[in-house]
Every structure is written in structure tokens, then in C-alpha cells.
Amino acid sequence: MGEFCGTEPLVGEILGLRTFRIDDSGTLLPLYSDGAWYDGVNTAVCSPPTGSHHRGPHRVPADDCECGFYAYGSVDAAVQNRQTRYVQAVVSCWGDVVAGTKGVRAAHARVDALWMSPAAPSWLRARVSTRYPSARLYADAGAMLAEHPLTELDCYERPRPRRVGPVVAAVVGIAALLGLGLLPFEMLQGSTALWTAWLLVTGAVAAGTGWLMVGTHGAGHFAAAFVMAGVLAWLLAPVFGITGWVLRVPLLRGIAVAVGGYLLALRPHYFPVVRAARERAFCGVRA
Known part of the structure; x- marks a missing residue:
């Protein structure tokens, strides 16, 4: 914003x-x-x-x-x-x-x-x-x-070129986070490094989830809170053994929907069309 x-x-x-x-x-x-x-x-x-x-x-x-x-x-x-x-x-x-x-x-x-x-x-x-x-x-x-040339204002900043490094680091970090949630609980407890990493990451995600839920005041905040809650459930899944897979379902479902939507958008001649609602609220009052 x-x-x-x-x-x-x-x-x-x-x-x-x-x-x-x-x-x-x-x-x-x-x-x-x-x-x-x-x-x-x-x-x-x-x-x-x-x-x-x-x-x-x-x-x-x-x-x-x-x-x-x-x-x-x-x-x-x-x-x-x-x-x-x-x-x-x-x-x-x-x-x-x-x-x-x-x-x-x-x-x-x-x-x-x-x-x-x-x-x-x-x-x-x-x-x-x-x-x-x-x-x-x-x-x-x-x-x-x-x-229809766009108006140029002095306050506009030119977009910085995208750097590959941060993107790769983010992908590796997400993969590592998801990997922690897939390891058996006995393996996590058996390694000091893994156990420390799991405690730190789970604590950080729990704190972030709580902060988002308490401070929500918009659709984007609610969406972020739900995503963080799904990640927290994923990390806690090893504690419950086989039954912990139930906790992984929300995040797996979200990943499947996101990947599926992305793949559908790659179809030739694809154009997204929204289904019209029966009652539509308008942005403002015609002047």
C-alpha cells in the first residue's frame, strides 16, 4: 500500500x-x-x-x-x-x-x-x-x-531489475521448511541441529500466525493468516505420527490448487472469465 x-x-x-x-x-x-x-x-x-x-x-x-x-x-x-x-x-x-x-x-x-x-x-x-x-x-x-501516454510524476521510481539470488534463496528456504514438516518426529529429536531448527522455525511461524490473526483488518491479512496457519499445521504434523497427515491436507490442497491454476493458465488461447454474480456492488456513485 x-x-x-x-x-x-x-x-x-x-x-x-x-x-x-x-x-x-x-x-x-x-x-x-x-x-x-x-x-x-x-x-x-x-x-x-x-x-x-x-x-x-x-x-x-x-x-x-x-x-x-x-x-x-x-x-x-x-x-x-x-x-x-x-x-x-x-x-x-x-x-x-x-x-x-x-x-x-x-x-x-x-x-x-x-x-x-x-x-x-x-x-x-x-x-x-x-x-x-x-x-x-x-x-x-x-x-x-x-x-494515451501515461502521466509521469517525479515520485515514481523505476522498477529495479529482478535478481535471481533472492528468488533461489526463497525457494530453497521454502523447500527446507516443508522438509522439516515431513521428517519423522524421532529423527527430529535424534539430531540436535534438526531439533533446534524445528523448534526455531515452528516458534517463528506460530508467532507470525498469531500476529496476523490478531492484527487482521483486510482480506489480504486474513489470507496470509490462513496460509501461515497451514504452514504451522504442516510443521506440527510430525508430532502426531501417521495421523499427522491430516494436518498436512490444508497446505497440500492449497499447493494443488495454486499449481493447477497456474498450469491451466498456460493453455493456448486461455483467457480468464469470471462468472457474473446475480447482484453486483458498484465501486462508487456515477457523477
């Missing part, structure tokens, strides 16, 4: 880049909520999952809250989100605009232009075009950005 949060609100119209999910009715949806966007002007309100009602009424966006419409300030920042391979949209942001190092949060936003992957079915394109007549649909993302 800090990457979209600055010290002072900006006033004026700023062009940014963002992505959407699209349901089978042709409605544009944020990635983490079902608050659909209107054609034309959208006005932000503070509500979950990005905002919080506990602060009471306040100006949107607020520097100490996560509310507002989000947009990336550059293509390099936007493409770090995997969904941009399917959908990219140039949006105008105005009103109170809080700028950060990767993009902005705004009180008002409008979809000006939209690019959809060539894998998107023609019937979906037709429905999106009908639902958002004021947004121009492009067949080429480069052409869209050439005709």
Missing part, C-alpha cells in the same frame, strides 16, 4: 495504467473485490477490502488508509501484476490524488482505453464494448499507450 501512498494529495487529472478481471456479462472488476466499475465517472468510497469503516467518515483517498482507485504509473510497474497479460486499461484519475513510488490512488477515475488479450473470446469483447461505450477498445496494447 505504501507504494501508492504519498505525503501530500495531488489535484488534477492523471493518466495511469491498471488491470481488471472481467465477468461473463462484460463487467470490469477489481482484482480483489466485486465492486464493478461504471462506464464514465466512478467515485471512490472507503469500504473493504481496501478501506476500513472503523476509522469513521474521512476524505477519500486518505494517506493513512488504503481506500481509493488504484493505478500504476508506468508499464514496468504494471506488468509485475500477472493479470496485465490479459487486460490493461488506461484510466484517468482526478480529484484528490495521492501519489506513491509505483502509482496513485484517486477519488475519481474513468476508463479511457482498454486492451484485451487476443485470447479473449469475441462475444466477451462485444459485451465489454456495449457496457463501456466511452472506453475505446484496442487490439494492440502499444498503440493504446501511444495514443
Whole structure:
């Protein structure tokens, strides 16, 4: 959230880049909520999952809250989100605009232009075009950005090149963590190094799980808490012997779903389409 949060609100119209999910009715949806966007002007309100009602009424966006419409300030920042391979949209942001190092949060936003992957079915394109007549649909993302250049702000930082070392270290660390949860309890107790490592890792994960559960105030925090709880159950499984496999089921199921979803996305001509809900909450009030 800090990457979209600055010290002072900006006033004026700023062009940014963002992505959407699209349901089978042709409605544009944020990635983490079902608050659909209107054609034309959208006005932000503070509500979950990005905002919080506990602060009471306040100006949107607020520097100490996560509310507002989000947009990336550059293509390099936007493409770090995997969904941009399917959908990219140039949006105008105005009103109170809080700028950060990767993009902005705004009180008002409008979809000006939209690019959809060539894998998107023609019937979906037709429905999106009908639902958002004021947004121009492009067949080429480069052409869209050439005709709708993004606003460059001084606070934007250029993305740093990805380093392989930290990624490899993270993979090795996760593999080691999962390996500790697969070892028989007798083997863990029989080795001072393994026993110390298991106690330290299990204690750290337990503390992290407790901290997340106590401090949850958004959808992302709840998701992280559940993942950490699954990892904790995995680490505790050796204590219960054969019956400990029951504790490994949640994490195994999550891994299977994640891997399965990734493999499905590699299919030729794949394009994600969300099933439309019967009742849809909209992002804001048309102005």
C-alpha cells in the first residue's frame, strides 16, 4: 500500500495504467473485490477490502488508509501484476490524488482505453464494448499507450531489475521448511541441529500466525493468516505420527490448487472469465 501512498494529495487529472478481471456479462472488476466499475465517472468510497469503516467518515483517498482507485504509473510497474497479460486499461484519475513510488490512488477515475488479450473470446469483447461505450477498445496494447501516454510524476521510481539470488534463496528456504514438516518426529529429536531448527522455525511461524490473526483488518491479512496457519499445521504434523497427515491436507490442497491454476493458465488461447454474480456492488456513485 505504501507504494501508492504519498505525503501530500495531488489535484488534477492523471493518466495511469491498471488491470481488471472481467465477468461473463462484460463487467470490469477489481482484482480483489466485486465492486464493478461504471462506464464514465466512478467515485471512490472507503469500504473493504481496501478501506476500513472503523476509522469513521474521512476524505477519500486518505494517506493513512488504503481506500481509493488504484493505478500504476508506468508499464514496468504494471506488468509485475500477472493479470496485465490479459487486460490493461488506461484510466484517468482526478480529484484528490495521492501519489506513491509505483502509482496513485484517486477519488475519481474513468476508463479511457482498454486492451484485451487476443485470447479473449469475441462475444466477451462485444459485451465489454456495449457496457463501456466511452472506453475505446484496442487490439494492440502499444498503440493504446501511444495514443494515451501515461502521466509521469517525479515520485515514481523505476522498477529495479529482478535478481535471481533472492528468488533461489526463497525457494530453497521454502523447500527446507516443508522438509522439516515431513521428517519423522524421532529423527527430529535424534539430531540436535534438526531439533533446534524445528523448534526455531515452528516458534517463528506460530508467532507470525498469531500476529496476523490478531492484527487482521483486510482480506489480504486474513489470507496470509490462513496460509501461515497451514504452514504451522504442516510443521506440527510430525508430532502426531501417521495421523499427522491430516494436518498436512490444508497446505497440500492449497499447493494443488495454486499449481493447477497456474498450469491451466498456460493453455493456448486461455483467457480468464469470471462468472457474473446475480447482484453486483458498484465501486462508487456515477457523477
